[in-house]
Amino acid sequence: MLSKIDLNCDLGEFYGMYDEVRDSRIMPFISSCNIACGFHSGDPVAIMKTVKLALRNEVAIGAHPSYPDLQGFGRRIMNLSSEELEACVLYQVSALKGITESLGGNLHHVKPHGALYNHAAKDKETAIGIVKALVQVQKDMLIYAPAKSVLSSVAEDAGLRVRSEVFADRRYEDDLSLRSRKLKGAVLEQKEHVLKQLAGFLDGVVHTHDGLELPIEAETICLHSDTEGAAELAKEINEFLTKHDVRITSD
Structure with a gap:
């Protein structure tokens, strides 16, 4: 059973006439956030508002880069x-x-x-492209990635923290990829x-769409x-973790 966990959420996914009302309701319950950088959603004002919101709530701030795909919300592979x-x-x-x-944060x-x-x-090759960019920003950058994935392996080899x-x-497939x-x-x-899926994670397992119980x-x-x-x-989720004596932290 895990004793601590980071709870993150993808935020700042609005622009133009929309606002941060949804994000402001989520922010008090998480420990880190991944802020859209404008290529799948978000714009400079959305980024600024979301960063300020995270700072007020003492939530760790992450960048959420994507393919340049506003029309597809970054959910299409691009060549x-x-x-x-x-x-x-x-x-x-x-x-x-x-x-x-x-704005005074990190x-x-x-x-x-x-x-x-x-x-x-x-x-x-995709993992290498991402990692090459990140080491230029910070040599020991922390990256969130699936365990034992190609991305995590390439990142670790380059000296990044994973x-x-x-x-x-999201439902998982038998190869531990996310179901489309x-x-x-x-x-x-x-x-x-x-x-139910969360309880499995705390015990180090996940039940796939086809019914397998796999370590994760x-x-x-x-x-x-x-x-x-x-x-x-x-x-x-916050209440469930707290009830099970799991500390929610970005540390």
Whole structure:
């Protein structure tokens, strides 16, 4: 049974006429956040508002870079050259880091978003492109990645610190990849299903879509802010962890 865990959430995923009301309801229950950098969602004002919100709530701030895919919300793999990918990630992380520091905070970690995250978990060239960008920002940057993935391996080899991530609201396949959002049952929205999966993580296991019980390493748990009822789920997850004597911390 785990004694502590980081609870993270993807935030700042709004722009234009939208606002941070949803994020402000989630923020009190998490220990770290991953802020959209403008390539899948977010804009400079959204970034600034979300950073300020995180600082007020003493939540660790992370950059959430993606493929340049606003229309697809960063959930489509894009055929970028290694130089293009490196530049895209470097641009996004540098912008988030700069805004955070100008407001008196520090960049805690980086977590790739969506298709970039999932593809880098199994594709070495994509992982290398991400890591090459991050070491230019900070040589020992902390990155959130799936345990024993290609991304975590490449990051560790480059001297980055890796925190093994699991997902409270996503169903897993037998290879421990996330079930595609195009398929039925990919997203867990009912509180009972989320908490059942969470209980498994605390014991180091996950039950896959096809019914296998597999070992899994969890150092940080993600909740997506666009999952139905995310604010309520954040509160339920926080209370569940506290009830089971698990300390919620970004340390």
